[in-house]
């Protein structure tokens with residue numbers, strides 16, 4: 001075990017460095033998300049989708065280039081989707097948070113990998129309303145490895161590991177029931193599969209809060225989008241609201257995976273405990 005404190009660098013500086021690494025990884029994840037399941041290779045140089053020119057190295061500095069060029073192609077001025085910068089900023093933030101909370105170097109590595117897969121899953125689901133199976137399988141392997149590592153290193157019994165596994169199965173069973181009863185209208189089967197590794201990530205003590213928070217975040221975001229689209233209809237006649245490249249209507253399928261991941265990360269990084277939110281009222 002190599003503790004982060006042993007490295008001898010202040011934790012805040014490590015977090016900033018981790019953020020920089022996260023931005024670079026995020027820009028690679030953008031390429032991965034864009035080219036996944038398209039048959040395009042991962043090692044071709046990036047080029048502008050509008051004018052086709054190859055992007056120079058100074059157009060490819062994560063986050064910085066996007067804002068320096070004000071979101072446009074350096075050659076032809078075509079707009080780039082803000083998704084690229086959003087993915088880089090999100091990955092950078094998650095990488096920094098991992099360093100602030102992980103206990104040793106091995107866990108940092110595992111969590112960076114887990115966060116990277118989560119970013120790809122969320123963005124892919126937002127774009128395509130589907131979660132590729134290989135991403136879920138990768139996530140299951142990584143979260144199982146992390147739970148096993150913890151049990152092996154820090155706990156002298158296998159009970160917590162078993163409790164985590166049971167929590168994972170319970171959460172997945174609950175979502176399976178929702179999926180089955182709604183005939184797949186409330187959430188997709190991909191969300192059922194995803195809930196298992198996410199529960200492994202937050203553990204048995206966080207699984208309940210994760211589920212509740214994912215519904216709260218989902219309800220909040222859905223209400224905001226509904227309000228926005230109603231407002232836009234009032235203001236601009238029938239002009240539809242665009243959200244992440246899709247037109248929103250009352251019946252739009254809203255992907256559930258981003259809410260699940262949001263719930264899991266709120267519990268994981270900020271230890272949000274749904275039951276504790278209410279207990280101060282009762283006492």
Ligand SMILES: [Zn+2]
Nearest residue numbers: 048051073076
């Ligand atoms: Zn261009």
